[in-house]
Amino acid sequence: MTKKGIVLWALLPFFLGGFAQEAYFPPAGGTWEQRNPKESGLDPDALQEAVKFAGEHEYSGPRDLRLAILKGFEREPYHEILGPVKERGGPAGMILKKGYVVASWGDTRRVDMTFSVTKSFLSTVAGLARDKGLLQSTGDRVATYLWDGTFEGEHNGKITWAHLLQQNSDWSGTLWGGHDWADRPPAEGGIDDWKYRPLREPGTVMEYNDVRVNVLAYALTHLWRQPLPTVLKRELMDPIGASTTWRWFGYDHAWTVIDGYRMQSVTGGGHSGGGIFINTEDMARFGLLFLNQGTWDGRQLLSPEWIREATTPSTPNPNYGYMWWLNGGGEREWPGVPETVYYAAGFGGNFIVVAPEEEVVMVLRWLEPSQIGEFVRKVFAALP
Incomplete structure (x- = not known):
């Protein structure tokens, strides 16, 4: 090895680990x-x-x-x-x-x-599930994990976890009384235009939509079989030393039953509170x-x-x-x-x-x- 090569090799730990060594927590x-x-x-x-x-x-x-x-x-x-x-x-x-x-x-x-900063926390809960093997791949169809009808039908049955995470699923339906078509409707048209619009192929059009984000939260609650605030606290917020003052809320009536336990399905934003x-x-x-x-x-x-x-x-x-x-x-x-x-x-x-x-x-x-x-x-x- 040349002298120059020896010097570069000696410096490699600095370039690869210098930030990790200097970082303050x-x-x-x-x-x-x-x-x-x-x-x-x-x-x-x-x-x-x-x-x-x-x-x-x-x-x-x-x-x-x-x-x-x-x-x-x-x-x-x-x-x-x-x-x-x-x-x-x-x-x-x-x-x-x-x-x-x-x-x-x-x-x-x-x-x-x-x-909607909440959405980045929500997607991280999906990442924790993937890291632990609860979610095999974001390319998997959600219907293979959740069978209660939320993702059934020709259109909703195609939706993958990635589609929900990228907000391009065009999931169609109602959750906790909220209609997907009524959330941030287009500037043009009226209720009939929005309600009976042609559905777009999942993965092709991004639409910011809190009802569909809440569908993701609901699906992740069933995937973890625990309330998502509990998961976030245990897996991430406690280990990073977060305070005990943060809270994650859902709608007042957004409750589901898993393994005989009644638990709240949280929201991905504060669009309607929570x-x-x-x-x-x-x-x-x-x-x-x-x-x-x-x-x-x-x-x-x-x-x-x-x-x-x-x-x-x-x-x-x-x-x-x-x-x-x-x-x-x-x-x-x-x-x-x-x-x-x-x-x-x-x-x-x-x-x-x-x-x-x-x-x-x-x-x-x-x-x-x-x-x-x-x-x-x-x-x-x-x-x-």
Whole structure:
């Protein structure tokens, strides 16, 4: 071996494991260690500009989220609030570099609704099931696991777990009183047009639809044979040291019986109330787990293979994976931000942004949603 080859071989552990050795994991219930941005290689003034921007661009909807929800989805036939709702706080957020806090603002321990950020937690529960062998493949038809009629018929019988995770199943039916066609209907037409529309082949058209997301939650509840909050707490949130303050709710009437036990089927968002209620710091822990490829302080909680699969663009929408938004080419791309960035997003401006190459996690609460791209660009302007 040449001298150059020996040097490169000696440096290989640094390139492969340097990040893992340097990464910081906050202790459970302890104080999250902070670093001066300059020590972490960031421009303090530019970073402060991003923080100031977040504070000045609060979500414009009312803090009474019951009003915000009813106003936001007023076009939907039969829409009503069916689960818990909580008045929100003000803007808050955290920016991590290699796990250390380099910036934070607002009340990071206040528990708030997180709306569709819940979807990224839901898809992770599917990943845990896959890692444990409960789910053999996301390409499997759901009907082979759930036989109660939810996935029967010529159309619904074709639907795979991947179709549900990518929101391109076009599942047709009613769950907990919610009709698939009434959720975020097209701008054109009326009830008859929406109700009797031609069904699209599963996997061909992405449509953001909470009824179908709740169908996924229902199917996963039967797959695990346990309430999903119990699974998430045991398999992930406790191991990463999350607080005991987060909750995951379903609709008040969304109950099913498994093995003789009555359990709630949770929602994948807060569209009609419910979903995950959580603080900023626990959201940051979740993002940090993904940044570290499913490893937390030397313990592999979620496989890197699942994270790669979950952040792979779907065929009909290059900006969407398994309930994670991707910054690839597409309508939702953030110009000036690397394509490797991916994020969870929820109504009212709730975000978990993961930048793997930069070893950065950003969590935002109640940022005006249209401003998220500009905020992320400002953070990137602070990076080396």
